Structures are given as C-alpha cells and as structure tokens.
Amino acid sequence: MLYQPHLITRRIVPENQEFPMLSLSSRITPEHLFYVRNHFPYPVVDLSSWKLGIGGLVDQPANYSYEDLLRMPQYSLAVTLQCAGEKRAYFHPLTPGEQWELGANSHAVWTGVRLADLLRAAGIRRNALEVTFEGMDRGGRTDMPGEFTFMRSLPIPVACHPDLLIALYMNGQPLPFRHGYPARLIVPGWYGMASVKWLQRITVIDEPFQGPFQTNDYVYLREGGDQPASEPVTRIRLNAMIAQPTDQEVIARGNHWITGAAIAGDHPVALVEISIDHGDTWHAASWIDPHETYAWRRWCYLWGADQKGTFSMMARAVDLLGNTQPVRPDWNKKGYGYNAIQKIQVHVE
Amino acid sequence: MLYQPHLITRRIVPENQEFPMLSLSSRITPEHLFYVRNHFPYPVVDLSSWKLGIGGLVDQPANYSYEDLLRMPQYSLAVTLQCAGEKRAYFHPLTPGEQWELGANSHAVWTGVRLADLLRAAGIRRNALEVTFEGMDRGGRTDMPGEFTFMRSLPIPVACHPDLLIALYMNGQPLPFRHGYPARLIVPGWYGMASVKWLQRITVIDEPFQGPFQTNDYVYLREGGDQPASEPVTRIRLNAMIAQPTDQEVIARGNHWITGAAIAGDHPVALVEISIDHGDTWHAASWIDPHETYAWRRWCYLWGADQKGTFSMMARAVDLLGNTQPVRPDWNKKGYGYNAIQKIQVHVE
Numbered sequence: 001m002l003y004q005p006h007l008i009t010r011r012i013v014p015e016n017q018e019f020p021m022l023s024l025s026s027r028i029t030p031e032h033l034f035y036v037r038n039h040f041p042y043p044v045v046d047l048s049s050w051k052l053g054i055g056g057l058v059d060q061p062a063n064y065s066y067e068d069l070l071r072m073p074q075y076s077l078a079v080t081l082q083c084a085g086e087k088r089a090y091f092h093p094l095t096p097g098e099q100w101e102l103g104a105n106s107h108a109v110w111t112g113v114r115l116a117d118l119l120r121a122a123g124i125r126r127n128a129l130e131v132t133f134e135g136m137d138r139g140g141r142t143d144m145p146g147e148f149t150f151m152r153s154l155p156i157p158v159a160c161h162p163d164l165l166i167a168l169y170m171n172g173q174p175l176p177f178r179h180g181y182p183a184r185l186i187v188p189g190w191y192g193m194a195s196v197k198w199l200q201r202i203t204v205i206d207e208p209f210q211g212p213f214q215t216n217d218y219v220y221l222r223e224g225g226d227q228p229a230s231e232p233v234t235r236i237r238l239n240a241m242i243a244q245p246t247d248q249e250v251i252a253r254g255n256h257w258i259t260g261a262a263i264a265g266d267h268p269v270a271l272v273e274i275s276i277d278h279g280d281t282w283h284a285a286s287w288i289d290p291h292e293t294y295a296w297r298r299w300c301y302l303w304g305a306d307q308k309g310t311f312s313m314m315a316r317a318v319d320l321l322g323n324t325q326p327v328r329p330d331w332n333k334k335g336y337g338y339n340a341i342q343k344i345q346v347h348v349e
Numbered sequence: 350m351l352y353q354p355h356l357i358t359r360r361i362v363p364e365n366q367e368f369p370m371l372s373l374s375s376r377i378t379p380e381h382l383f384y385v386r387n388h389f390p391y392p393v394v395d396l397s398s399w400k401l402g403i404g405g406l407v408d409q410p411a412n413y414s415y416e417d418l419l420r421m422p423q424y425s426l427a428v429t430l431q432c433a434g435e436k437r438a439y440f441h442p443l444t445p446g447e448q449w450e451l452g453a454n455s456h457a458v459w460t461g462v463r464l465a466d467l468l469r470a471a472g473i474r475r476n477a478l479e480v481t482f483e484g485m486d487r488g489g490r491t492d493m494p495g496e497f498t499f500m501r502s503l504p505i506p507v508a509c510h511p512d513l514l515i516a517l518y519m520n521g522q523p524l525p526f527r528h529g530y531p532a533r534l535i536v537p538g539w540y541g542m543a544s545v546k547w548l549q550r551i552t553v554i555d556e557p558f559q560g561p562f563q564t565n566d567y568v569y570l571r572e573g574g575d576q577p578a579s580e581p582v583t584r585i586r587l588n589a590m591i592a593q594p595t596d597q598e599v600i601a602r603g604n605h606w607i608t609g610a611a612i613a614g615d616h617p618v619a620l621v622e623i624s625i626d627h628g629d630t631w632h633a634a635s636w637i638d639p640h641e642t643y644a645w646r647r648w649c650y651l652w653g654a655d656q657k658g659t660f661s662m663m664a665r666a667v668d669l670l671g672n673t674q675p676v677r678p679d680w681n682k683k684g685y686g687y688n689a690i691q692k693i694q695v696h697v698e
Contacts, residue, residue, distance in 0.1 A: 002391055002527065003362055006355035009369040011595070013352055020358040042351055096599045096659075096696040142601040142698040178351065246360070250445045252491040310445075347445040349491040 007033060010098045014038035014139075015178070019103035024243040024261060027078075027289050027298060028171055029106035036178055037083050037104065039150050039213070040139035043198050050182055052166070056132075056203035059123030066182050069168060072113045077163060077188060080107040080263050080296040084191035084218055084233045087338035095335030102241050102342075105263070107296055110186045111169035116162050118202070124156065128204045131159040132211075133185050136198035141212060152196055152218075153209035154187065163188050163294070166199065188294035189235050189265035191337075193218050221333040235265030237339040238325055240272050240299070240317035247344040256303050258285070262317040263296040271318040272299040278312040279327075279341075285315070305348045316341045356382060359447045363387035363488075364527070368452035373592040373610060376638050376647060377520055378455035385527055386432050386453065388499050388562070389488035392547050399531055401515070405481075405552035408472030415531045418517060421462045426512060426537060429456040429612050429645040433540035433567055433582045436687035444684030451590050451691075454612070456645055459535045460518035465511050467551070473505065476555045480508040482534050485547035490561060501545055501567075502558030503536065512537050512643070515548065537643035538584050538614035540686075542567050570682040584614030586688040587674055589621050589648070589666035596693040605652050607634070611666040612645040620667040621648040627661040628676075628690075634664070654697045665690045 007017035019035040029035075047066055055061040083104035085097055098104075119131070135150040158164075165186040168175055175181040180197030187194035193213065218233040240262040245251060262269045268291060273282040288298035305311075318324045329340035356366035368384040378384075400412040432453035434446055447453075468480070484499040507513075514535040517524055524530045529546030536543035542562065567582040589611040594600060611618045617640060622631040637647035654660075667673045678689035 003364055005358040005361055006366065008357045009354040009372065012354055012372060015352055017355065023358065023361060094597050094694065096597050099595070099597055140601075142599050246448070248443050248445050248448055250491050252489070345443065 005033060007036065008103060010100065014040050016098050018100055019106045021102035021241060021243045022246050024259065024298065027107055027295065029108060031176055034106040034108065034179065035083065035104050037192060038137065040137040043136035043138065045136060045181060045198060047182055052183055052199060053201045054118055054122045056205055057125040057128045058204050059125065060121065062122060069113055069166065069183065072117065074111050075114055075165060076109055076111040077165060078109045078292045078295040079186055079188045080105060080294065081192040081195060082236050082263060084193055084336040088335040090338055091329055091331055091335050095333060097335055108170045110165055110167040112165045112167040112183065114162055115164040115166055116160050118166065119160060124204055127206045128156055129206050130155055130209050132203045132205060132209050133196040133199060134201040135196045136200050143216060144212065148212060150196060150213055151211045152194055152213055154194065191233055191236055217334065218336065220336055233336045236263055237337050238264035238269065238317050238319050238323060239339040240315040240342065242313065242315050242342055242344055245346050250347045250349060251305065253305055253308065253348055256305055258301045258303050258313065259298065260315055261296040261298045264317065264319050267319040267321050268293065269297060269317045270320045273316050273318065274301045275314045276303060276311050279314055308348050311346050311348065312343060313346050314341050314343045354382060356385065357452060359449065363389050365447050367449055368455045370451035370590060370592045371595050373608065373647065376456055376644065378457060380520065380525055383455040383457065383528065384432065384453050386541060387486065389486040392485035392487065394485060394530060394547060396531055401532055401548060402550045403467055403471045405554055406474040406477045407553050408474065409470065411471060418462050418515065418532065421466065423460050424463055424514060425458055425460040426514060426643065427458045427641045428535055428537045428643040429454060430541040430544060431585050431612060433542055433685040437684040439687055440678055440680055440684050444682060446684055457519045459514055459516040461514045461516035461532065463511055464513040464515055465509050467515065468509060473553055477505055477553045478555050479504055479558050481552045481554060481558050482545040482548060483550040484545045485549050492565065493561065497561060499545060499562055500560045501543055501562055503543065540582055540585055566683065567685065569685055582685045585612055586686050587613035587618065587666050587668050587672060588688040589664045589691065591664045591691055591693055594695050599696045599698060600654065602655055602657065602697055605654055607650045607652050607662065608647065609664055610645040610647045613666065613668050616668040616670050618646060618666045619669045622665050622667065623650045624663045625652060625660050628663055657697050660695050660697065661692060662695050663690050663692045
C-alpha cells in the first residue's frame with residue numbers, strides 16, 4: 001500500500017489519465033497504471049446483446065457474438081500504445097487539449113482474432129478503399145453540433161495486415177472494461193487513436209472516411225513552412241523517453257542509472273544515446289529488453305556523477321535507417337506527434 | 350471505480366504525491382487524494398514503545414504515551430496544508446526539487462491536544478528562544494554526509510499560540526500513517542514543512558536551531574536585488590488557484606463555472622477576482638465556502654463564454670489589507686513560495 005504510484009489525472013470525465021513514467025519498472029504496464037485516453041464518457045456495454053458487425057462492401061456481412069470470437073484462433077502480440085498527444089505539454093507555445101507529459105503510453109500483450117481473418121471471411125469487394133471502425137463510446141463535440149461515436153478508418157492495405165488484432169485479452173486477462181471490453185482494435189505501430197475501443201462495427205467503404213476524429217482531429221495542422229498544411233496522424237514517431245531521473249531531480253554524487261524506453265512505428269529502434277553535456281558528446285545506452293517489433297524497449301545507462309553541478313541530460317533514439325529525433329519539435333496546431341529529443345536537468349550535490 | 354481521480358506521483362521513494370486540483374469538489378480533501386510530501390522513506394512506528402518526549406529548557410520534562418494524549422482535552426481546527434514548493438514547476442527558470450504544480454496542498458479537520466497545553470505543563474524556562482520538533486523519519490541528504498531526522502523549529506511565541514495542535518485525528522479518524530500517525534504537529538497558516546509528522550520529541554532551546562531542514566532547506570535564497578539574500582520560509586503566501594477549467598482546455602460556447610480555492614497565512618482572503626481578458630478587467634468571484642481562518646476557501650465564477658477564441662484566464666486573491674498577488678513570481682533558488690497570479694489559456698469552440 002505504501003509507495004504506490006498512481007495514474008496522473010488529466011481529466012475526470014471523460015477519463016484521461018497518464019502512466020507515471022518514472023515507475024517504468026517492468027516492460028508490461030500494470031493494468032492499474034495503464035494510461036487511459038477517452039473522448040467520451042464510458043459507454044454502456046451489455047454483452048448479451050453485443051455483436052461485432054462487419055458490413056459495407058463485403059460479400060458476406062456478419063455479426064459475431066463474443067463467444068463466436070472466443071472460438072476463433074487467437075493470436076498474441078506485444079504492442080505499446082502511445083497517444084498522438086504524448087508530450088503535448090512540451091510544445092511551445094502550448095496547444096489545446098490534454099496536457100500529456102511523458103506517460104501517455106503503456107505496454108501490454110494483446111490477444112484476440114486477426115482482423116485480416118474476419119475481412120477475408122467477409123470478402124472485401126474490389127472497389128473498397130478503406131475500412132471504418134466504430135466504437136460504442138459516443139457524445140457531443142465542442143466544435144460542431146450533433147452526437148458522434150468514436151470512429152476511425154484505415155486504408156485497405158493497413159487493415160489487411162496480419163498483425164492487426166481484434167483484442168479480447170490484455171496480458172492474459174479478459175480486456176478490462178476501460179480498455180475496450182469486450183473487444184478493441186489493436187493497430188500496432190500506429191498512435192493509439194487507431195486502436196478503437198468497445199468496437200461494435202467494421203464497415204468497408206469506397207471513399208475516404210470523413211468523420212471528425214479522422215479529418216478534424218488527429219491531423220497535423222500547420223501554417224506556412226515547407227510541410228503540407230494538413231497531414232493525417234498515423235504511425236508512432238521515433239522517440240526515446242527518460243523515466244529516471246526526473247527533471248530537476250537532486251541527486252548525490254556517485255553512480256546513477258539513467259533509464260527509459262524508446263519506440264518507433266516506422267523502423268526498429270537501433271540505438272539510444274545519452275548526453276550529459278547538453279548534446280556535446282553522446283554515449284550508447286544498453287538495452288534492458290530484447291527487440292520486439294511493436295514494443296517499447298527499455299534502456300539504461302550508468303552515469304558516474306562525480307562532479308557537483310547542474311547537468312543537461314538528453315536521450316535520443318536512432319532507428320535502423322540511421323534516422324534520429326529532431327532537436328526542435330515539429331510544432332503543429334493540435335499538438336500531435338511530439339518527438340523532439342527529451343532534455344532534463346539534474347542537480348548533483 | 351470509473352472516473353476515479355488519483356494522486357499525481359512526483360516521486361515514489363520517498364513518497365511525494367500531489368492532489369489533483371481539478372478534482373476539488375469538497376472543501377475537505379478525501380484521504381486518498383490528500384497530498385503527500387516526504388523527505389525520507391517512511392519510518393517504522395511501534396505504538397507500544399512510542400512516546401512523545403518534551404524536554405530541554407523546561408521545568409518538568411515529560412514523556413507522553415499515545416493513551417496519555419488521547420485522555421487530554423481534544424481540540425479541532427480546519428487547517429489547509431500547503432507545501433512550500435507548491436507551484437514550483439511554474440518558476441522560470443525551473444528550480445531543483447519536486448516539480449509540484451497546483452496540488453501540493455490539501456485540507457482536513459485536525460483534532461488533537463494543544464501544543465500550548467503541553468508546553469505550559471512542562472514549564473518553559475525564561476531563557477528559552479525556540480522549540481524544536483523532531484519526526485521519526487530519517488535518512489541521508491544529497492548535500493552533506495550523515496543521517497538526519499526531519500526536524501524543524503518554531504520561535505517560542507509561535508509555538509505557544511493556542512491554535513497549534515498535536516494532531517491525533519484527521520477528519521475524525523485516527524491520523525493515517527502516511528500523514529504522521531500516531532501524532533503530527535499542525536502549525537496553522539504556515540507552509541507544510543512546519544507540521545512535523547511522526548512527531549517524537551519536542552525540545553525547548555535557547556539558541557536558533559541550525560538543522561539542515563531549517564537553514565539549508567526552506568529558506569528563500571536570492572542573489573542581488575533588494576530582498577535579503579536568505580530569509581526563512583514561514584507563512585503561506587496569499588494565493589488563488591484555478592481548479593477548473595484546466596490549462597489549454599477546449600470548451601464549447603455557453604456558460605461555464607470557473608472554480609478554485611484561495612488561501613493566505615497572514616491575513617484573511619477577502620476577495621478573489623477573475624479576468625478573462627488577460628488582466629484588463631476583473632470580476633469578483635463568489636464564495637462557495639464560509640471564511641475559516643486557516644482553511645482554503647473555494648470560489649466560483651460563472652462565465653458566459655459566447656465568443657469563439659482563445660482566452661487568457663487569471664485568478665487573483667486579495668486579502669483584508671488590500672494586498673494582492675504579484676504578476677511575476679518571486680523567483681528564488683530553491684523554488685519556494687510561488688504565488689504569482691495564475692494564468693491559463695482556455696479555447697472556446
């Protein structure tokens with residue numbers, strides 16, 4: 001009971017809570033610390049009437065009960081979810097929305113049926129362009145009238161990838177209610193908004209989906225500059241996080257472990273490097289975890305802090321193609337995809 | 350179980366956790382959300398051997414058992430505790446230590462014996478200058494060798510004030526262990542470091558106490574300027590906090606309650622004023638709570654947000670003498686006593 005870290009409460013209704021990143025002790029996030037990101041109040045779920053519908057441009061529309069899904073072959077995959085608004089609080093100027101710091105991400109092993117198996121059974125028609133995923137959570141928006149369900153789409157090639165799951169289990173237990181029970185989509189490598197919770201309907205369509213969580217939210221909006229004015233938020237950008245020490249921490253002289261995690265949605269993270277001198281020199285961190293394609297990978301670095309003073313500590317991830325993180329964040333109006341190199345100050349006494 | 354706010358974890362050992370200020374719904378903070386500020390790991394408390402010793406420059410040294418204290422007259426007082434590092438994260442440049450935001454404060458009704466009664470029974474000698482209070486929590490420091498208990502002093506006139514309690518109860522329940530069981534000092538109106546937890550010894554002395562939590566920590570350290578280079582941290586500075594909305598919150602057009610709390614350790618808070626236009630015009634908030642000398646007082650203001658746009662919202666407290674909060678924080682090296690006017694941005698859609 002003592003020394004119990006807690007979720008960091010960003011909003012109560014809808015519930016938005018952050019994993020306390022400084023408590024990153026295991027690769028799998030304990031369920032009670034798994035970050036929670038909701039757009040609406042929790043839905044009412046009645047398992048006796050719940051069905052997962054598949055329809056639209058398919059030859060064999062279907063309605064699967066929970067038991068139907070449980071009887072199908074189950075696949076497991078370790079997938080870290082990261083909110084697209086992760087580290088939003090670090091943008092300057094600040095941008096609207098939940099002011100997530102380091103912990104809008106968590107890791108679990110998800111088990112369920114392959115979305116590709118369901119789509120194959122349904123038979124996607126040749127004119128199909130996208131697949132939409134509709135959750136049971138619903139409510140109003142501040143920027144337009146009406147009521148909406150949380151709904152997202154994926155292009156057909158992404159939706160048919162064998163690694164996408166309709167997850168029924170999280171870390172070997174039935175999916176907890178607040179993480180999408182009875183079933184949630186898991187889109188490995190994508191920011192968390194793609195992994196629709198309380199999934200109730202899958203629809204194959206022949207035009208780009210225009211719902212507000214696809215076209216108003218979760219787009220990189222910019223003014224001027226070289227980059228497009230609007231670009232969809234998709235895969236997790238290469239990023240490393242320092243879990244310990246924490247910013248402005250005061251430590252005694254001696255050896256200290258610097259620890260954290262790194263993740264990327266495009267190419268595997270090859271290396272994490274640490275700088276203690278504001279980026280002048282960099283040292284390779286060691287891996288705590290083995291490589292798994294869609295999982296964050298914890299790293300550590302032993303720092304011999306034998307000088308008193310204030311140190312500017314940075315961690316940067318490098319992927320297999322040699323890409324690394326930018327020094328400056330890619331500021332965008334809605335504050336998505338922050339992946340500038342994290343920098344903290346540590347005081348050695 | 351759903352929609353459960355949590356303490357915001359700033360450090361796990363020693364445990365330092367912050368009240369999520371956005372969940373300020375009652376004046377009394379629920380015990381599981383009461384902020385926790387520790388300098389050391391938790392002590393081991395054995396009630397069968399625990400005594401509260403009173404000694405030093407007194408005529409009648411004494412050792413009180415828990416039962417002795419329970420049998421004495423019990424007084425109750427509503428006292429808000431606020432950490433001296435409250436809002437430290439808002440200083441620029443950042444200062445070392447826990448990066449507390451709004452919630453390093455909480456409110457409870459404390460019940461226990463009067464310190465003044467114990468001191469009177471002991472008989473303070475005429476050459477006495479200060480009274481020290483020693484907790485059972487102990488450990489090392491980063492800035493000097495050796496082991497220390499958490500220990501603080503008060504000048505004799507402060508220590509003899511009838512409102513200081515040796516609290517045995519919090520909100521009618523025996524003092525919870527993490528808040529100082531079996532007994533903690535409560536120094537109303539002072540920052541929380543004065544309210545020593547797990548109190549084990551009270552000593553009357555004839556010279557200024559020089560312990561590190563008195564002279565190294567909890568002093569306003571400054572360089573240059575008009576103010577003294579070093580000044581002890583004592584009473585809670587006049588300050589108002591906005592609980593809702595939160596910084597960068599997105600809201601729909603319409604009426605919204607702005608809510609928060611205000612507190613001061615010197616003179617009663619007379620008024621809280623709100624500005625929606627970056628400080629050009631100010632409007633009086635209404636009180637939710639009646640005045641109680643040592644308690645934060647919740648306030649509210651109904652804002653008719655009928656224009657779209659981004660608004661700079663501020664709240665400032667004014668005390669009975671007409672003092673108000675500064676626009677700029679009194680930056681000091683260790684980041685204590687932040688009480689600049691809080692400013693947030695709210696986006697109306």
